[in-house]
Amino acid sequence: MGSLGSGHAAQFHVLAVDDSILERKLIERLLKISSFQVTAVDSGIKALQFLGLQDSTYQFHQEVEVNLIITDYCMPGMTGFDLLRKIKESTSLKDIPVVIMSSENVPSRINRCLEEGAEEFILKPVQLSDVNKLKPHLLRKRAEEQLSMSNKRKTMKECNSEELTNS
Amino acid sequence: RHRSRREQAQIMEVGQLQRKFVDYTASLFCEGFLDAQFTQLQQLQDESNPDFVVEVVSLFFEDTEKLLNDLTRALDQQIVDFKKVDAHVHQLKGSSSSIGAQRVRNACIAFRNFCEEQNTDACSKCLQQVKQEYSLAKNKLDTLFRLEQQIAEAGGAVPM
Numbered sequence: 001m002g003s004l005g006s007g008h009a010a011q012f013h014v015l016a017v018d019d020s021i022l023e024r025k026l027i028e029r030l031l032k033i034s035s036f037q038v039t040a041v042d043s044g045i046k047a048l049q050f051l052g053l054q055d056s057t058y059q060f061h062q063e064v065e066v067n068l069i070i071t072d073y074c075m076p077g078m079t080g081f082d083l084l085r086k087i088k089e090s091t092s093l094k095d096i097p098v099v100i101m102s103s104e105n106v107p108s109r110i111n112r113c114l115e116e117g118a119e120e121f122i123l124k125p126v127q128l129s130d131v132n133k134l135k136p137h138l139l140r141k142r143a144e145e146q147l148s149m150s151n152k153r154k155t156m157k158e159c160n161s162e163e164l165t166n167s
Numbered sequence: 168r169h170r171s172r173r174e175q176a177q178i179m180e181v182g183q184l185q186r187k188f189v190d191y192t193a194s195l196f197c198e199g200f201l202d203a204q205f206t207q208l209q210q211l212q213d214e215s216n217p218d219f220v221v222e223v224v225s226l227f228f229e230d231t232e233k234l235l236n237d238l239t240r241a242l243d244q245q246i247v248d249f250k251k252v253d254a255h256v257h258q259l260k261g262s263s264s265s266i267g268a269q270r271v272r273n274a275c276i277a278f279r280n281f282c283e284e285q286n287t288d289a290c291s292k293c294l295q296q297v298k299q300e301y302s303l304a305k306n307k308l309d310t311l312f313r314l315e316q317q318i319a320e321a322g323g324a325v326p327m
Contacts, residue, residue, distance in 0.1 A: 020258070020261070020262065021226055021230075022223065022226040022227055022230055022262050022265060022266075023261070023262075023265060025222070025226060026208075026211075026265055029211050029216065029219060030211065033211060074257070103257075103260070103264060124261065124264065124265065125204050125264055128207065128210070128211075
């Protein structure tokens with residue numbers, strides 16, 4: 001297998017969205033204890049602002065990379081579903097995995113979210129085991145990205161010289 | 168090394184308080200005041216976040232007191248907005264569920280059924296029930312936290 005980039009394990013950055021301060025405190029702790037870097041906001045609008053999206057146009061290049069968005073479904077104003085949709089409609093943000101949380105087990109709601117592109121639907125109260133399920137998604141995604149970058153480099157190397165490094 | 172009488176007495180006091188704490192916690196679970204979610208909260212507490220449980224529960228108290236006021240006002244209106252009432256109860260159900268306050272949560276579930284029926288009298292009774300359960304839960308949790316404080320003051324560690 002070829003080298004997979006620099007190999008340093010940068011923390012995954014999660015953007016958590018929930019209008020309840022209690023829920024935000026909980027999800028933040030759950031994520032931090034699982035070694036995620038966390039930014040918590042109290043609305044979908046603030047989430048979009050943080051992601052650099054204002055009025056549905058990408059305003060500026062985000063210096064802070066967000067690897068995952070986890071949002072409550074039931075929020076006043078912009079719901080978690082609305083937020084999911086806006087993210088999936090955005091060319092710059094659509095590849096960020098979105099996870100929906102809800103205290104209500106409504107099959108039609110769950111299906112709607114998954115069909116709109118949500119990665120997972122988590123029933124509240126959120127458990128440590130739920131958060132642990134998120135890491136494999138992110139690690140796999142990162143490995144795929146690094147592999148595709150590494151393959152690009154390999155192809156360029158082949159063009160430049162006859163030598164291939166195997167390990 | 169040989170312990171002084173004072174140290175021996177202190178160790179005994181800590182032991183007694185710790186036993187009291189363990190027994191009291193067990194009773195809260197046994198009597199259904201707390202459920203597994205509260206245990207989850209305790210597991211999220213450590214040396215880097217030593218007051219996590221107290222902080223979360225304090226947020227719950229603040230949240231709930233506001234919600235109960237809002238509910239009282241909403242049910243007092245000439246024409247009751249049941250959608251609003253339901254929204255408040257939904258929020259309370261969520262937060263009580265998140266901290267493991269089982270009896271409060273269950274009272275909320277019953278409440279929501281009557282909201283759906285738009286039954287003002289039944290809703291008022293449910294509100295009383297929720298207030299009662301909340302009052303009990305608050306009392307129990309305050310007692311629990313006081314015990315923790317006493318153990319810490321006596322120089323012991325809180326058994327988790």
